[in-house]
Amino acid sequence: MNPAALLATVTGRREPALALLIVLLLVLIGLRAPFFITLDSFEGVLTDTSILMMLAVAEMLVILTRGIDLSLAANVALTGMAMALLSQAYPDLPVIAYVVGAMLFGAGLGAFNGFFVAVVGLPPIVVTLGTLSMFRGLVFVLSGGAWVNKHEMSVTYQTFPMNRFLGLPHLLWIAIIVIPLMWVFMRHTKAGRSLYAIGGNPQAARYVGVPVAARLFMAYALAGLIAGLSGYLWTARFAIAYTEIAIGLELVVIAACVIGGVSIAGGVGTIPGAVLGALFLGIIANALPVMGWSPFWKQAISGAIILVAVVVNSRSERRKGKIIVRRAEEHPR
Amino acid sequence: MKRFVATAVAAASLLAFGMSSAFAQDTVRIAMLVKNLGNGFFDSAFDGGQEAAAELGNIELIFTAPTAPTAEGQIEIISNLIAQGVDAIIISANDPTALIPVTKRAMARGIKVLSFDSGIAKEGRLMHLNPSNNELIGFKQIVMASDAAGGAGKIAILSATAQATNQNIWIEEMRKELAKPERASLDLVDVVYGDDQSDKSYQEALGLLARFPDLKVIIAPTTVGIAAAAQAVRDKGLVGKVFVTGLGLPSEMKGHVESGAVLSFAIWNPIDLGYTATYLAYQFVKGGATGAPGEKIKVGRMGVMTIDENGEAAMAEPFTFDASNVAKFAEIF
Numbered sequence: 001m002n003p004a005a006l007l008a009t010v011t012g013r014r015e016p017a018l019a020l021l022i023v024l025l026l027v028l029i030g031l032r033a034p035f036f037i038t039l040d041s042f043e044g045v046l047t048d049t050s051i052l053m054m055l056a057v058a059e060m061l062v063i064l065t066r067g068i069d070l071s072l073a074a075n076v077a078l079t080g081m082a083m084a085l086l087s088q089a090y091p092d093l094p095v096i097a098y099v100v101g102a103m104l105f106g107a108g109l110g111a112f113n114g115f116f117v118a119v120v121g122l123p124p125i126v127v128t129l130g131t132l133s134m135f136r137g138l139v140f141v142l143s144g145g146a147w148v149n150k151h152e153m154s155v156t157y158q159t160f161p162m163n164r165f166l167g168l169p170h171l172l173w174i175a176i177i178v179i180p181l182m183w184v185f186m187r188h189t190k191a192g193r194s195l196y197a198i199g200g201n202p203q204a205a206r207y208v209g210v211p212v213a214a215r216l217f218m219a220y221a222l223a224g225l226i227a228g229l230s231g232y233l234w235t236a237r238f239a240i241a242y243t244e245i246a247i248g249l250e251l252v253v254i255a256a257c258v259i260g261g262v263s264i265a266g267g268v269g270t271i272p273g274a275v276l277g278a279l280f281l282g283i284i285a286n287a288l289p290v291m292g293w294s295p296f297w298k299q300a301i302s303g304a305i306i307l308v309a310v311v312v313n314s315r316s317e318r319r320k321g322k323i324i325v326r327r328a329e330e331h332p333r
Numbered sequence: 334m335k336r337f338v339a340t341a342v343a344a345a346s347l348l349a350f351g352m353s354s355a356f357a358q359d360t361v362r363i364a365m366l367v368k369n370l371g372n373g374f375f376d377s378a379f380d381g382g383q384e385a386a387a388e389l390g391n392i393e394l395i396f397t398a399p400t401a402p403t404a405e406g407q408i409e410i411i412s413n414l415i416a417q418g419v420d421a422i423i424i425s426a427n428d429p430t431a432l433i434p435v436t437k438r439a440m441a442r443g444i445k446v447l448s449f450d451s452g453i454a455k456e457g458r459l460m461h462l463n464p465s466n467n468e469l470i471g472f473k474q475i476v477m478a479s480d481a482a483g484g485a486g487k488i489a490i491l492s493a494t495a496q497a498t499n500q501n502i503w504i505e506e507m508r509k510e511l512a513k514p515e516r517a518s519l520d521l522v523d524v525v526y527g528d529d530q531s532d533k534s535y536q537e538a539l540g541l542l543a544r545f546p547d548l549k550v551i552i553a554p555t556t557v558g559i560a561a562a563a564q565a566v567r568d569k570g571l572v573g574k575v576f577v578t579g580l581g582l583p584s585e586m587k588g589h590v591e592s593g594a595v596l597s598f599a600i601w602n603p604i605d606l607g608y609t610a611t612y613l614a615y616q617f618v619k620g621g622a623t624g625a626p627g628e629k630i631k632v633g634r635m636g637v638m639t640i641d642e643n644g645e646a647a648m649a650e651p652f653t654f655d656a657s658n659v660a661k662f663a664e665i666f
Contacts, residue, residue, distance in 0.1 A: 035543055048536065150560065150588025151663070162568055238531035239588065240560050247530070285533075289540020295495045295526045 014261035017312060018276045025283060025305070033290045043168070049282025050175035051076075051230045051237075055249070056256040056278040057182050057271055058226035061219045063257055064199040066266030067124035069220065071113060072227045073249035074135035079106045079231030081139045084148035084157075084241035091154035098157060098232050106228010107221050109135060114220030118213040132250070139243050148241040161237040171233055178226065183271040195219055199266030256281050259309045280309060362419045363614045364395040365607065366410055368427050368451065369402040374603045374666040375425065378450070381607030382423075388633055389615050395419065404428035411435045415442055421614035424458070425450040433457035445617040447624075449610040455644055459617060460624035462610050462638070464601030466647035467499075470554075471506025473599050473650040474579060475516065478550040481576035481596050485518035486549035489541045491562050491579075493529040493555040503554050522548070527558045534561035542569055553579035556586075559598060563589035583654050583662035590659045602652035603666060609635045609648050 030037040055072055062069040083102050087093065109131070116127040150158065161171040168176075186192040194215045197205040206212050235241040260277025262269030284305055288298045365382050367375035379396045386392035397414075399406020404427045412435060414422055422439060426432050426448055436446045436457040446453075449462040465473075478488050490507065492500045504524060511521055522545050527534025534557055541548060542565065551566070553559035559579040566575050572593045581598045589595040612632040616622040622630045628640045638646040654662060 033544070041543070044539065048532075048539075147585060149585045150564075151591065152588075234531075238535060238561060239564055240531060240557070240585075242531075242557065244529075245531070286536055286539070289525060289537045290543050292523065292544060 015270065015272045015276060018260065018273065018280065018309070021309060021312060022276065022280055022283065025280070025287075029283075029287045029291070033287070036287060036290055043172070045283055045286045046175075046279075047162075047169050047172045048286055049279055050171050051233055052249075052252065052256060052282055053175055053275045053278040054178050054226050054230055055253045056260065056274040057179060058223035058230075059253045059257050060260075060262050060269050060271070060274040061186075061195060061223050062124070063254075063262050063264060064195045064266055064269055065216055065219050066199050066202070067117060067216070067219070068128065068254070068264075069110075069113065069223050070125065070128040070250050071109070071131040071135055072223065072253055073246040074132045074139075075106055075109045075224055075227035076231040076234055076249065077139050077243075077245040077247075078109065078135040078142070079228040080235035080245050081143050081148070081231075081241045081243075083232045084153055084235045085142060087153045087157040088148055091157075093154070093156075095156050095160045098160075098236070099229065102228045102232035103225045104228070106231060107225035110224015110227065111217065111221040113224065114217035117220060118216035139245075143241070143243060145243060147243070148235070150239040153236070153239060153241075158236050158239040161233050171237060174229070174233065178229075179271065179275055186271055191215060191218060196267055199268075201267075252281060253278075255306060259306065277309075281306070360391050360393050361389075361421070361615055361618050362393045362395065362417075363421045363423065363611060363618075364397060364414045364419045365611065366407060366414070366422055366424045367396075367398045368425050369406075370398045370400050372398075373664075375607075377603035377665045378425075378607030378610070381604035381609075382611035384604070385608045385611035385615070385633065389612070392611070392615060394611060399427075402427050404431035407432060408435045411439060415439050415444065418442075419444060420618045421445040421447065423447045423449055423610045423614050424453060426453045427451070429454045430457070445614060447610065447614055447617065449606060452645070459644070460613070460640055461643075461645045462606070462613060463645055463647045464606050465649060465651050467502045467506050468509075469647060469650040470580070470599075471503050472510050473653075474503070474552050474554060475507050475510040475519070477578040477597050477599060477653065478552050479516065479519055481578055482519065482549035487520045487522045487545050487547055488550040488552060489522050489545065489548060490524040491534060491537055491541070491551055491553040491555075491558045492524060492526050493558060495526045497555075500554055507552070527553075527555075527561060529555055529557045531557060531561045531564075534558045535565050538562040538565035539569070542566070542571065542575065548575055551575065551577045551579075553577060555579070556581045559595070560585065560589060563592065563594035566594045567592050580651065582666055583659050584664075584666060586654065587659050587663040590654070590656055597653050597655040599651035599653050601648070605635060605652065606648060608633070609638070613638065613646075 026037060035041060059069055059072055079102050082105055083098050086101065087098065113128055113131055116122050117124050162169050165173055194210045197210055198212055198215060202212060234245060256278035257274050259280055260273035262274055284302050288302060365379060382394050386394045397410055399410060407427055411422065415438060422444060429452060432453050433456060436453060440446050446458045447460055448458045450464060452461040482488060490504055492504060510516060511519055523541065525537040525541060527537045538551060538561060541551060551562045553562050559577055559581045562577045566572060566577055577595050578598055580600055582600060586595060586598055609632050613630060616630050622628065624640055624644050626640055626642045630638045632638055635649060640646050
C-alpha cells in the first residue's frame with residue numbers, strides 16, 4: 001500500500017492523502033526540474049491555478065446536490081467576452097465595475113440554469129448541456145466572431161489581475177479571499193449545510209424543512225457568479241477575448257472535483273478537497289512544460305497521474321459512508 | 334457600403350449602355366470579386382488593385398462581392414459580369430469547386446478568370462495567386478527570429494496543436510532554413526504546443542522561459558500562441574530580453590508590439606495581394622500571359638511571378654509588421 005493511501009487509512013480523511021500526493025508529485029518534479037521547487041515558481045503555479053481552484057469550488061456546490069454544471073466554462077467564455085466588450089466600449093470604467101459586472105452577469109447565467117433545474121425540474125445534465133451550447137453561441141452573437149485584443153481593452157481592465165498587492169498578484173488574492181469565504185459558507189451556514197443534505201438525501205432534506213428548490217437555485221446561481229468572476233479574470237489576465245475561451249475547461253473542473261474527493265453521486269465533498277484537486281491538476285499543467293517531454297507523452301502521462309490520484313482517493317473513500325442520512329436510509333427501522 | 338453602392342451604380346449603368354461603345358476599346362475592365370462585402374482585408378486588396386490600375390493607366394477596376402460569403406452569391410455575380418462582358422475576373426472564392434461551371438462559362442466567352450487568396454480548383458481558372466508559400470513563410474519567421482536575437486542564440490517554437498498540418502509544414506520549413514550554414518549560430522532548443530488555447534500556450538511559454546534562462550526568441554506561427562507568449566514574457570518582466578515573433582494579424586498584435594514583447598511579426602499584405610492580382614489579370618488580357626506551367630509573368634513592383642505545375646504562383650514572403658506600421662494596419666485587418 002502506498003504511503004498516501006496508508007495515511008488516508010490512518011486518518012480517515014481524503015485531504016491529507018491528496019496533500020501528501022501533491023508533495024510527492026512536487027518532489028518527483030523537483031528531481032528533474034529543480035527550479036520548479038522555488039517560492040517564485042510556487043507563486044506562479046498558485047496564481048495560474050487560481051481560476052481553476054475557484055471554478056472547482058463552484059462546480060462542487062452543484063455536484064454536492066447530485067447535479068452537474070457543464071456550462072461553467074461556457075459561462076467563463078460568455079462573461080469574459082461580455083466584460084471585454086464592455087471595456088472596449090467604455091474604457092474609462094473602474095475595475096470594480098468589471099468585477100461586480102462579471103459577478104452579476106455570471107450569476108444571471110447561473111440563475112438561468114437554476115431556474116430550469118430547481119423550478120422546472122429538468123435534469124441538470126440536460127439543462128447545462130443545453131446552456132453550454134447556448135452560451136458558446138451567444139459569445140459569437142455578442143462579438144460577431146471578432147476578438148477583443150490587448151490594445152482594445154482598457155489598461156485598468158487588463159493589468160488588474162497581475163498587478164501586485166502586498167507582494168502577491170490580485171488574481172491570487174481573489175482566490176485567497178473567495179475560497180475561505182466559500183469554506184465558511186459551506187461549513188457554518190444553514191444554506192451551505194443544506195446543500196449536503198439535499199445531495200445526501202433529497203427526500204429527507206425536504207421532510208426536515210430544507211427549501212430544496214430555493215437552495216438548488218442558489219447553488220447554480222452562486223456557481224455562475226464565481227464562473228463569471230473567473231471570466232473577467234481570464235480575459236484580463238491573458239489580455240485577449242476570443243470565441244473559444246476556455247473550451248473544454250468544464251471537464252478539467254469536474255476532474256478537479258473528482259480528484260478532490262467530491263462524489264459525483266452527491267452529498268460528499270469539501271472545499272479544501274476541491275481546491276487541492278484543482279491544485280493537483282494545476283501543478284501537472286505547469287510542470288509538464290518544464291519537463292521537456294514530447295507533447296504526446298505529456299497527454300498520456302498527465303492522464304496516468306490523474307488516474308493514480310483517483311485510485312488513491314477512491315481507496316480512502318471506501319472505508320465508510322460519511323453521511324448520516326444516507327446511513328439511516330441503508331438501515332431502515 | 335459606399336463602395337457597394339458605387340459598384341451597383343456602375344453595374345447598372347453598364348447594363349443600361351450594354352456592351353456598346355461607352356468604353357473606349359483599349360480600356361481593360363477587370364472585376365475583383367471577393368468573398369463578402371464589409372471585410373477590411375478585401376477593402377485593402379481593392380486599394381492595392383487601384384494602385385495597379387493607376388500604374389497601368391487604362392484599367393477600369395470593378396469591386397464586387399455578395400453581402401454574405403456564399404458561393405451562390407458569387408455565382409450570381411459572375412453571371413452578371415459575363416453579361417457585362419468584362420475582360421477579366423479575379424476571385425477570392427467562397428468554394429473551390431462550386432464556382433467551376435460558371436467560371437468555365439466565363440472563360441469560354443474569352444474572359445480571363447484568375448483566383449487569388451482563396452483558390453478555385455485548377456480547371457475553373459487560368460491561374461491562382463497564393464499570398465505566400467510554406468517555404469517563404471518558414472524562411473520569413475527565421476529571418477525575424479534571427480533579427481530579434483541579433484543573429485545568434487537559443488530560439489524555441491510555440492505552435493498550436495501537434496497535429497495541425499499547416500503548422501507542422503511551417504515548422505519543417507523553419508528547420509530546413511535553420512539547417513543552412515549561415516543560420517548555424519541559431520539554436521532551436523524545443524518545439525512546444527499550446528493547442529491554440531491561451532492558458533496552455535501561456536504555461537508552455539513559461540515552461541520555455543524556465544527551462545532555457547538564456548532563451549532569446551519564441552516563434553509562434555499562430556495568433557493565440559503569439560499573444561499568450563507575449564503576455565508571459567511581459568508578466569515575467571523579460572521584455573527586451575526575450576522576444577516573441579511569428580504570424581499574426583496587425584489588429585490582434587498591436588498591443589503586444591506596443592508593449593515591446595514583440596519586435597516584429599508577419600502576415601501577408603492584402604494591399605500587395607490586390608495589386609499583384611490586378612496586375613496579373615492585366616497581363617493575361619494585354620500581355621499575352623496564359624498561365625502555362627513554368628511561365629514567368631512580370632507584375633510591376635512585386636517582381637516576377639512564376640507559375641508552378643498546378644497553375645499557381647506564390648506572391649512573396651509574408652510582409653513584416655513592426656512598431657512603425659502596426660497601428661496603421663491594425664485599422665485595416
